[in-house]
Amino acid sequence: MQGNFKLAVLAIVLGLTPGLRAQLSIPDPSPSPHANLDSVTLNLAAVEDERGSSGATAASDSADSSASGGSGGEKTGLAHAFLQRVQVHGNLAQSVVYGSGNNFLTMDTNDGTAKWTEGSINLRTAITENFHAGVQVHDYMMGQLGRGNVMLDWAYGDYRVKQWLGFRGGKIKAPMGLFNDTSDTDVVHNWALLPQGFYEAEYRSYNIPVIGGEIYGNVKLPVGGEVAYQLFGGQRSVASNDGTFLLTRQLYGIVISADSGYTYGGDIKWRTPIKGFTAGVSFDNSRPFTPHALWPANANPYGVPLVLRIDSAISRQIYSVDYQRGKLELAAEGKIEPHWVANDGVPVLPTGSWRHAWYVMGAYHVTGKLTAGSYFSRSTGTSYIATFSWAAYDPSNPNYYSDDTVVNARYDINRFFYVKLEGHYIDGDLNSFFPATNPNGLQKVTRLGIARLGFVF
């Protein structure tokens, strides 16, 4: 997505013909204060006696309650049956980041910062044996991003007809690669920061949610193993507090308030007959459209205020392998992401615009509580943020690549609390650096240390 906007602007600079409209006023949105999430533990799945005929509850660690007995009649009984199947879970993570080189992800990391807080809370219930519904809200502050805009993370109904066929509808999370749908859920990862060439923290609002539907299932293969598939379609939108609009405004002075379009894609994972070894492929095609991008006269090279209509096409292919055996976890992925961009319907980008990335990672559960790991991630691309110009891909120029070498440790203190320590050595500037927090330009090397305390229930 970052590449999309950079390319879009680039395309406009290269290809704009000044058939343009005037009048514009440029809002300067000031961020709202961040609202920290309070962690609330609710446990409604409590009563284990007098359950209905549809089976066991699936609640975790329930504390018994005798909230509704038999006196309330049938209506109360139904409510009771419903409530005892409700689960509520949440997580909260607070990070401290300190580094040198470039400031990272809109944070003042060179001075040290604690402005990275994330949390979510969800509720899910079984309406029937095969039909489930739930909702999750998510909030985060990451430097200038997020900041108190509680987002609906997912909300959908899920009907599983058979093991090989199920349907989800609502706001779903796009299953791309190994981690896209969980990339905003810190507790499920050993890492504090996932490979940014794949799972950009600043563009989650576009990369993760899809308003639409999904078909999914698991199919046994005659050749051995099993295929888990998910096919989705719907609409993607960029949230106003996402990094996309901020970056476009900081780089080029272009003010965008809406960007959305249709998307479709899928994820297929083959659990091979080799125990613990999974291979997968994901793909999507998206067509984000910005109908009204304002580019003030003092920010564009034409000296007149412009209104742009940016139409883009982004397709991604991600190839994944994952091996889990005993205490060892290994994974690797590769991504191909070609772009196409047009202004007012006219393609203006040179063909062959792309972003590529790959990584290898490994983690070892040293004890039941301690996990140590490392990964190396490389991203390359034809677009860059350092200057307002287009040039051919130059693999030796740090603006066109980003190599991230990471070491990490996670310690689970108990069922509720965990800590992470992570170090990054980033060579190159392709990913995750914003101009406003790097006013003197970008340096080639960035070092980061991240300490995080997490809570989950």
Next chain:
Amino acid sequence: MESHFMKIKTMKNLKSILMAVAILALASSYALAGGVKVIANSSVKADSVSADELKSVFLEETSSLRDGSHVEPVLAKGGAAHEAFVKDYLGKSDAALQTYYRSLVFTGKGSMPKTVGGDAEIAAYVAKTKGAIGYVSAGASAEGTKVLEVK
């Protein structure tokens, strides 16, 4: 002639290896079966379950067995039987399994399964809970439950 004897010797060695492999396989199968037993509530019609079915149930990929019985898994919080079951039947470590369930929970694709203390608690829960399916140590009492053969 020498070559002929060599062939016979090689064949004998091969047979010995195959025999050893077979004995090891039997031994490991016995150990697997001997480590834990899978139990279900009496409402579950099936008398046996395949290893694949068992895995699918505990990974929340299905909520019914082939005979149509609705089932919901219950797990122990820890212990030798739990470790053995998770490793042998689900192919994961306990930490990886917790991560898996949390991934389901925070993407809305599943719920956190019921967890209880150990053999006695699992047996008691399974005995009283319609559709419940769990596991206990092979030597543990599982009164009031149905022991499922794992094929």
